[in-house]
Amino acid sequence: MPYCYRCPLEFPDCGTECARRVEDIVNYHTTGDVAAMIVEPILGEGGLVVPPKEYHDLVQRICKDHNIVYIADEVQTGFGRTGKMLAIEDFGIKPDIITMAKGLGAGMPIGGYITTDEIAASLESGDHFSTFGGNPVSCAVALENLSYLEDAGLVKNSKKMGDMLKKQLKEIQQSSKHIGEVRGRGLMIGIELVKDLGTKEPAVDETQSVAKGLMKSGVLIGTGGVKKNVIRLQPPLCITEEEAQKVLNLLEKEFKQL
Numbered sequence: 564m565p566y567c568y569r570c571p572l573e574f575p576d577c578g579t580e581c582a583r584r585v586e587d588i589v590n591y592h593t594t595g596d597v598a599a600m601i602v603e604p605i606l607g608e609g610g611l612v613v614p615p616k617e618y619h620d621l622v623q624r625i626c627k628d629h630n631i632v633y634i635a636d637e638v639q640t641g642f643g644r645t646g647k648m649l650a651i652e653d654f655g656i657k658p659d660i661i662t663m664a665k666g667l668g669a670g671m672p673i674g675g676y677i678t679t680d681e682i683a684a685s686l687e688s689g690d691h692f693s694t695f696g697g698n699p700v701s702c703a704v705a706l707e708n709l710s711y712l713e714d715a716g717l718v719k720n721s722k723k724m725g726d727m728l729k730k731q732l733k734e735i736q737q738s739s740k741h742i743g744e745v746r747g748r749g750l751m752i753g754i755e756l757v758k759d760l761g762t763k764e765p766a767v768d769e770t771q772s773v774a775k776g777l778m779k780s781g782v783l784i785g786t787g788g789v790k791k792n793v794i795r796l797q798p799p800l801c802i803t804e805e806e807a808q809k810v811l812n813l814l815e816k817e818f819k820q821l
């Protein structure tokens with residue numbers, strides 16, 4: 564996956580080398596007969612990393628050239644989280660399969676996928692089987708939830724609140740010695756903390772300390788990233804400006820204390 568903040572190459576001069584490596588992996592590390600590739604449009608657990616648009620374009624083309632089914636995993640990005648109904652809308656890609664879950668049920672257990680007619684036709688009754696699959700209550704809630712997201716303007720709110728949070732976090736970053744990068748789309752924002760802006764050494768303890776500080780004030784935030792030094796802001800899509808400002812004030816206080 565691309566990770567521009569920690570990549571030794573500079574985008575866009577790099578020519579999106581990370582995507583080209585995917586083709587090397589197919590050619591040299593597999594039999595060449597790859598069934599599918601699963602890609603998160605924006606990395607969730609991996610640290611809220613937003614790939615350049617070119618990455619998805621190239622990877623999709625590589626998959627097509629090698630007859631590999633391209634699966635976009637929208638379980639975490641799906642349904643308004645990134646300021647669009649689905650994150651792929653921002654990248655202009657057309658996956659063969661899209662998986663979805665969390666934001667589909669808004670708390671009710673449900674998972675699903677959308678696919679092409681051709682792939683759907685390859686499944687026969689009983690091929691895809693699950694104890695609780697097709698639960699009518701979950702399905703009814705998911706349909707209602709999708710309507711509510713649109714009717715209540717929550718996708719727009721995700722973009723508006725996300726832009727506001729990101730803008731102000733970038734201002735806070737100017738006077739911080741520990742904020743390496745602020746990134747994300749909509750209400751899927753990552754703040755990567757480092758011990759030193761030059762060496763980019765991951766600030767793991769500091770990340771935990773910020774999360775604990777906010778918890779004491781009644782605000783729960785996530786932490787993650789491959790190096791465990793990313794603060795994850797993924798609030799409910801109905802967050803108000805007042806609530807977002809409260810989180811910003813608390814974060815600013817914690818960053819000053821670091």
Ligand SMILES: Cc1ncc(COP(=O)(O)O)c(C=O)c1O
Nearest residue numbers: 603607608636638639664665674
């Ligand atoms: C990107 C992504 N895909 C898949 C999953 C797993 O989803 P589920 O528990 O619905 O199978 C998660 C869970 O955190 C996720 O973040």
